[in-house]
Amino acid sequence: MSVTMVSLTIDGSPVQVPEKTTILEAALAHGMYVPHLCHHPDLKPAGICRVCMVEVEGQLLVSCRAAVAPGMQVKTSSPAVDKVRRAAVELLVADHDADCLACGKADSCKLLAVSRYVGIEPDRYETLRAHRLRKEVDETHPFIRRDYNKCVLCGICVRTCDEVQGVAAIDFAFRGYATRVAAIGDRPLQESVCESCGECVVRCPTGALLPIGFEKPAREVATVCPYCGTGCGLVLGTRGGKVVSARGERGHSTSQGRLCVKGRFGWDFVNHPDRLTTPLVRKDGELVESTWDEALELITERFARYRGRQAGVFGSPKTTNEEIYLASKFARVVMGTNNIAQVAHLCHANTVRGLIPVTGSGAMTVPVWQIKDAACHLVIGCNPTEAHPIVGLEIRQAVRRGTKLIIANPCEIDLCRLPHIRLPLRPGTDVALLMGMAKVILEEGLLDREFIAQRTTNFEAYAESLRGFTLEQAEAITGVSAELIRETARLYATTKPGLIFWSMGITQHSHGHDNVWALAHLALMTGNYGKPGAGIAPLRGHNNVQGATDLGITPPWYPGYQFCPGYELFPRLDKFKSSKEKFEKGWGYELPDFPGLSTVKQFHPKAKGWGPGEMWDLENQIKLWYIIGADLANAVADSKGVKRALQGAEFVVVQDIFLTDTAREADVVLPAACFAEKDGTFTATDRRVQLVRKAVEPPGQARPDWQIICEIGRRLGYRGFDFSSPAAVMDEIASLVPAYAGINHARLEQEELRWPVASPDHPGTPVLHMGEFIRVGKAEFWPLAYTPSPELPDADYPLVMTTGRNLHHFHHVITRRVAGLNDLCPEDYVELHAQDAAELGIGDGDQVTVSSRRASMVTRARVSERTMRGVVFKPIHFCEKPTNALTSAEHIDAVGTTPNTKVCPVRVEKVQSSA
């Protein structure tokens, strides 16, 4: 497509710009300043500040709304323009607080720039100011301060909220001089649909919108957001050794400057007084402050005592790739164990382990920036707006541009505000729904036969497994009408490229890998793999949980999905040869040869479902735990059992940034550095490996995890733990992990790389599986069958509890230590459907008891119509109301070992007041 260029002159200089460019854009693009206030490059032109006037053939034009024309002669300044423009600016300035010296925006204030340019006459300005009304400053929001005295009503915040965020929480209210920006009903922002993302604050041209308590940073450091796995570019501002600000990095291809409420405002935990600053050692039953020497001596002595099957090591997806690699190496080399686990075993292990035998990888197939290129989005078992807000934004933007949206969820998630088809399925019935869809695609011939023939195997076995299954069965199981399933299947199969998003709603089931297979099969049978915008998007929860699975803090594989011995036991994994020899060579030590236990199994050895029958009834065998950055006492299902196991262990070391509930059970607690205090890399959900940069020093004696791991390794006398820097660790990773072979810190300074990066000159792989499926060549179909969830509602526990995150919190540890996020969402709740609530006599805000077969707790009811009838939702963020005390660890997935936390039968009763 060729662009037609238009030639014109601006102030006599000839310029050429593409047609339809506005005069303002043309001038700015050629370095000519035209004063403006309501223009923003991200937004559609509004033309309401009337400041950007220019003269064209004697006529005054508002340049942000007037398109260029061939031969046009534009004057950016002329007596007529200057006069009207100056008077218009004077009117605005006269109604503006002139405390520029005290204003947080003074160095970037556009009104100041405009006034300086047009010139203000002080006398007239004083006259105009005479009748100015003082307006109250709105500081009701914990993060956003709105000063109406500095607002020029340019509407950039209003348009940002609508056009960039797709939220439209604010608009102009009232009229004439009384006009101001307000949320619905002129109520506080936090009572509206506002997501507190702060995008309005970023774009505000004056000091009208500022972060509360804004301090100007002395230095800025570009790094990566520490919350979800989207991998947004974050620029931290520091001052006096503290983090004081955060902003999005506009040039970042994933986030393009955008951040969610957690990313933009949730950095204050770094400075929190609760941070661990010295090692703690348990003495006489109490954890007391100690020294590194004392703590490390104790550790060295005990670690030597309990090795192999008696040791359990946890790595952390909040740490860097380098630290994760070292944790994996440490467990296998130093502790001689494959009992190396992490919290991914509670979430996407079903995706990662489940898809290796199907398509060779469980990772997202396309970059986040290609989400908008998909013609159809199937969003199932996830709520991106709250858990992966920037992905949620990309979906919103795509749908606004015409992408079709299918939402399968028992809860009415925020994306339901967009045009969509919604499949309100019963929790745990995804396989039946997806088999129904597959059946329609098969019967109606909507398959991509060529793709199936050329790039897959075993389709017949899969088709055979669908033979006896009918849409009527699907309807009976899921509660979604057969007609709706049919319509959705047709839409997905015929609208390409299609991209499937999923998250915990799919994986946190004891049949989670079946769900994952069913989804991958849908994409395979419609040829939705190996193309831009097509495939799967399993949204990873932690900033570096992708790296954590990539680099082997999991029993089945060493770094780089290279398998340990023993996994021939498991279906389909027999084709992957053990890499034990390679790593024994690489690391220089003999490595253990027994299959390790993953997270749930380490604490609940009698959990059923994984491995051969004899594995379903193990005895406690772990005597020592070394737990890096994981609050397992809250994160693992049936959390009471976790605490019992920790209390029964011989020796527990917890290495973290706060004294978590898990750390309280430890014998030694080591203070670690957080993401802002060290260098390294994170791998985002779309496989992008990014540099994390140190912005401030760790507090007190806290140290980066990589240094602590290496120090323990060295003290125990092992070679291979003497690295000068994280960059050196990455070089070792590159030497052993094929997908990271071409990655080093120097390249990451310059390039945007998504694995696999086969060599130092390989450009990375934005779209996975082009040409052939990685590792497996051809994808392989698997027969499917629907298995009901193991624990179902009955008369005693009639409701199904499903769990998850909300927008304002991440998990228990970090966001609960950000005051503003706690203000926005201060306490636990259980959300239930209005009709269920009415039948139970429960009103919004009532105190209720939630009971499962394992525990009972009092919390507050939130009554809405967001959940479907019979389903309640409880967030996981409040360890004082530990949701996982209610959930069960009795059954885990056969492949991913994930517990069944998304279908937990409960009873909800109103607390009768004793008065």
Added chain:
Amino acid sequence: MHLYRAHVLVCAGTNCSLKGHRAVRDALTREIVGRGLGDEIKVVETGCFGLCEQGPTIVVYPEGVLYCRVKAEDVPDLVGIHLLKGRRVDRLMYREPTRPVAVQTVPELDYFRKQVRVVLDNCGVIDPDSLEEYIGHGGYTALARALEDGPARVLAEVKASGLRGRGGAGFPAGLKWEFGAKAPGPIKYVVCNADEGEPGTFKDRLILEGDPHRILEGMAICGFATGARQGYVYIRGEYGLSISRLEHSIRNARELGLLGENIFNSGFSFDVEVRFGAGAYVCGEETALFESLEGKRGEPRIKPPYPTEVGLFGRPTVINNVETLANIPAIVNRGAAWYRSIGTDTCPGTKVFTLTGDIVNEGLIEVPMGMTLREVIYDIGGGIPGGRRFKMAQTGGTSGGCLPESLLDVPMDYDKLAAAGSALGSGALLVMDDTHCIVDVARVFARFFLHESCGQCAPCREGTLQLHHILDRFTAGRGSREDLALLGRLAKTMAGASLCPLGQSVPLSIMTTLKHFEPEYLAHIDDRACPAGTCRPPAGGMKPAAAGNGRRGY
């Protein structure tokens, strides 16, 4: 069909309603039925008659005798003396201010003699709630003729008629229709702008109350000519009576197949819905009206694109004022040549005016374009009451300009009034006598704009505030020559930089008061004196008026 020997028409327009027409109507019905005359005499409620000042008015036909300020107590005389004995009830008859004799019949009134009724043809004559009466007066024949003639001929006829938009801007209606007809796309709209917000203007209200079907017919013809199937009437929410009559008329027209699918078996389908405004002046501006009609905040859009390209719901839309549409059936039926025989060359046809202020006959009139201000005020309006002196007239509503006595002979059409520094605008005509202080009047104008600015663009939002404060300082005796210069500067800025016609026209009314009455301003500034004697600030500043007559109207 039953024939009556006499009809008693009772004006049921808003002004007569406010003055109690219902009591008169009920008394008439009771009296007529009570005397056993129910089969001989029919009582008909009609739309506005025009002489609002004199309401409640009734007219008795066949003679056409006009009775004014009728009360329920007068009814026995009206029935007993006029309808039974055939004599006239002298005390209730209209007296021309210029002639001592009571006027006998409608055609004899000066008030009516100079009027030409095209738009108001049926107003005050038919029962607006009766579709049959509208049809009996030739209603819907124009639509039938249009459907036979085809869209091209209708378009050509409207273009040839020279009809210009009666909302105020005077854009050629035929040209607008042509743009609408040529705009591509399967979905187009016709919108009737009945958001009559200009102070002192109530013509659209009375047209809709008095002859609602005429608008529906005009809209259907417009839809046929431009390719639209759906029309909307955006009407002020305060116009309760107009709304109920319009909705009643839409239902009746649908029942008879005059709206809806396949009208007259022609294959043409057209329907109309009524949408209410919520009281914002700016929503009379066509693009703000679209925003409001779409359910958004009523703020003007920037033009271009014009409504005929991107209008309501982003579709090509022809938006016409009520009065413009009311002209259409007559143009289609009687032809462009006939229409051009009325009015002036550049502004053919008639114009409906609403007379308010210091004028004897406040009310609704329709005159050929080009009649002078003097004729309208003195010959039709009956002059200034109480023998006081004319000071100025404001044409076109609050956003129009003010004209002093020296400009009384300006012919009233779009171009001549614009040349005289004012505007024809919506047809409001506000007359003021010499008891009014021009600075105070300007202050009231400014206050109106301050209240009605939508707040979207900075020059209007901030400028209206500043204008009001400056004028406030003048009337309080605290103004300065610098303020006067600032006033001019602000006016220029607003005219040049405001986004929509609201802000752009604010300076017109205020600056014409300054242009024609500068000495009065200077008296306020230099002498701290108000020649009219109305400016009396609470404390200090203004000197007591030497010879003012002390009427304070605002």
